[in-house]
Amino acid sequence: MSDATTYAVGGHREGFAATLREDNWWIGPVLTLVGLLAFVIYATWAAFAGNHYYTAPYLSPFYSPVVFTYTTAPGAAPLAHSWFGAWPAWWPAFLPASPALFILPFPGVFRFTCYYYRKAYYRAFSGTPPACAVGALPQKSYKGETAWMVFQNLHRYALYFALLFIAFLTYDAFISFFKDGKFGVGVGSIVLTLNVVFLTCFTCGCHAFRHLIGGKLDCFTCDAGSARRHGAWKRVSLLNARHMVWAWVSLFWVGFSDLYVRLVSLGIIKDLNTWN
Amino acid sequence: MAKTRKFRIWRGDEQAGDFQDYDVEVETGMVVLDAIHLIQAEQAHDLAVRWNCKAGKCGSCSMEINGKPRLSCMTRMNEYAPDETITVQPMRTFRVIKDLVCDVSWNYEQNKKIAPFKPGPRDADGNYRMKQDDVDRVQEFRKCIECFLCQDVCHVLRDHEQKEKFVGPRFMIRLAGLEMHPLDTADRIPKIKEEFGVGMCNITRCCTEVCPEHIGITDNGIIPLKERVVDRYYDPLRILWRKLTGKT
Numbered sequence: 001m002s003d004a005t006t007y008a009v010g011g012h013r014e015g016f017a018a019t020l021r022e023d024n025w026w027i028g029p030v031l032t033l034v035g036l037l038a039f040v041i042y043a044t045w046a047a048f049a050g051n052h053y054y055t056a057p058y059l060s061p062f063y064s065p066v067v068f069t070y071t072t073a074p075g076a077a078p079l080a081h082s083w084f085g086a087w088p089a090w091w092p093a094f095l096p097a098s099p100a101l102f103i104l105p106f107p108g109v110f111r112f113t114c115y116y117y118r119k120a121y122y123r124a125f126s127g128t129p130p131a132c133a134v135g136a137l138p139q140k141s142y143k144g145e146t147a148w149m150v151f152q153n154l155h156r157y158a159l160y161f162a163l164l165f166i167a168f169l170t171y172d173a174f175i176s177f178f179k180d181g182k183f184g185v186g187v188g189s190i191v192l193t194l195n196v197v198f199l200t201c202f203t204c205g206c207h208a209f210r211h212l213i214g215g216k217l218d219c220f221t222c223d224a225g226s227a228r229r230h231g232a233w234k235r236v237s238l239l240n241a242r243h244m245v246w247a248w249v250s251l252f253w254v255g256f257s258d259l260y261v262r263l264v265s266l267g268i269i270k271d272l273n274t275w276n
Numbered sequence: 277m278a279k280t281r282k283f284r285i286w287r288g289d290e291q292a293g294d295f296q297d298y299d300v301e302v303e304t305g306m307v308v309l310d311a312i313h314l315i316q317a318e319q320a321h322d323l324a325v326r327w328n329c330k331a332g333k334c335g336s337c338s339m340e341i342n343g344k345p346r347l348s349c350m351t352r353m354n355e356y357a358p359d360e361t362i363t364v365q366p367m368r369t370f371r372v373i374k375d376l377v378c379d380v381s382w383n384y385e386q387n388k389k390i391a392p393f394k395p396g397p398r399d400a401d402g403n404y405r406m407k408q409d410d411v412d413r414v415q416e417f418r419k420c421i422e423c424f425l426c427q428d429v430c431h432v433l434r435d436h437e438q439k440e441k442f443v444g445p446r447f448m449i450r451l452a453g454l455e456m457h458p459l460d461t462a463d464r465i466p467k468i469k470e471e472f473g474v475g476m477c478n479i480t481r482c483c484t485e486v487c488p489e490h491i492g493i494t495d496n497g498i499i500p501l502k503e504r505v506v507d508r509y510y511d512p513l514r515i516l517w518r519k520l521t522g523k524t
């Protein structure tokens with residue numbers, strides 16, 4: 001047991017993933033890896049599909065807002081839903097005519113630079129470290145979030161866009177209660193409404209938001225403005241304390257919302273609603 | 277009721293060492309430190325272990341138990357299965373002096389680098405005043421017992437050995453407590469970015485996981501400091517605004 005090549009002074013194991021921990025420390029990183037990979041694969045496939053993202057009155061959140069629409073694709077949004085009308089001629093032929101490609105980079109960057117997801121993928125994908133007191137992937141000169149990783153510091157700009165997208169998705173959720181001008185409720189309306197609720201809980205629990213809304217102040221009680229911001233900071237802090245939970249719930253639900261709209265549009269499942 | 281439990285304790289010094297096995301009669305309610313004391317009293321009188329309060333408040337008895345950085349006085353024996361061998365080691369990040377005792381003086385050196393609390397002028401009646409809402413936020417950081425378990429587990433110090441570039445989580449929360457203090461007037465942000473190395477932390481939160489005082493080291497201390505550094509050094513619009521208006 002005391003082989004000097006595997007145990008350093010102090011008896012610690014050396015090398016990647018080496019540890020004397022006896023619990024199942026690897027479950028966390030493995031679940032994270034599987035969960036994130038599954039989402040990325042599905043989202044990429046769904047974004048490149050360019051079809052079956054709309055079935056009145058539901059629009060998949062992956063495709064909202066519809067900047068241009070390629071109306072001949074099956075399950076595409078009608079022209080009236082598109083901000084700038086029909087599909088542009090300048091679009092490169094090697095890329096599919098999918099409006100999601102205009103949209104997904106924004107939430108993608110938001111989640112990629114999120115302080116929670118950073119923890120998740122640094123642990124699960126880059127092994128720095130895979131788990132606590134478990135050997136990190138050896139690196140010649142570890143630089144953390146300095147050097148080329150400084151871009152992570154611009155997370156707040158991704159937040160600004162994410163807040164804007166909540167407005168778009170709220171509008172989509174609202175109109176999902178109206179089919180041909182008639183108010184009603186469908187399973188799809190509930191799915192899209194929950195999507196906005198979960199995304200709002202995730203976005204408003206953002207660490208950058210928590211800082212900007214009030215955390216940056218040194219004094220919470222010095223004037224009426226800072227007292228109001230302190231109140232907001234406390235509420236954001238409540239969501240922030242569960243940021244990981246909202247990160248996963250909202251991630252799963254946004255994917256599920258796309259899948260739901262897709263399956264209804266494909267005719268594989270029938271939307272239960274008050275209109276039919 | 278006494279039960280025989282198996283221990284594997286690392287014995288040695290800075291040069292070399294080895295695990296040694298001990299069997300010890302453990303009573304109900306004992307903690308790992310009690311068992312180590314029994315071993316020291318009955319079988320290994322020269323076993324070095326640092327402790328003081330036995331109440332989780334002095335921060336002396338930090339070590340690694342079954343691979344996890346823990347306070348040995350707060351780790352109950354009944355957390356482990358009766359037939360489990362309990363492995364005990366010194367902390368990894370610091371130089372071993374003897375057996376379970378490390379030289380943690382590097383931490384005190386880091387502490388000295390931090391500009392101390394510098395309050396502004398007193399109120400007219402000669403007092404300093406601070407409201408409870410402001411106290412609440414910084415009080416969390418004052419719970420630190422300087423056990424240095426967070427420093428031990430932090431992979432920047434532990435695995436990547438970047439002690440020159442990062443002061444570690446314990447001192448990040450000291451800095452956070454000072455920077456967020458409403459009466460403090462010193463500006464530590466430039467040093468937090470450069471010398472103290474907040475950018476070296478990749479917010480993987482192991483410090484928070486091991487802190488026996490349950491301080492939200494990463495979420496309440498380090499991330500807010502990172503955001504303050506962003507305000508000063510990385511946010512292009514804010515930098516432009518400062519240039520144009522001269523305001524902060």
Ligand code: SF4
Nearest residue numbers: 430477479480481483
């Ligand atoms: S969150 Fe940062 S300071 Fe804490 S252990 Fe991880 S890298 Fe170290």
Ligand code: SF4
Nearest residue numbers: 420421423424426487
């Ligand atoms: S912050 Fe927590 S883990 Fe770190 S030294 Fe203080 S009490 Fe110990």
Ligand code: FES
Nearest residue numbers: 114115116206207
């Ligand atoms: S920190 Fe997670 S969204 Fe900003």
Ligand code: FES
Nearest residue numbers: 329330335337349
């Ligand atoms: S002996 Fe004081 S904290 Fe354990």
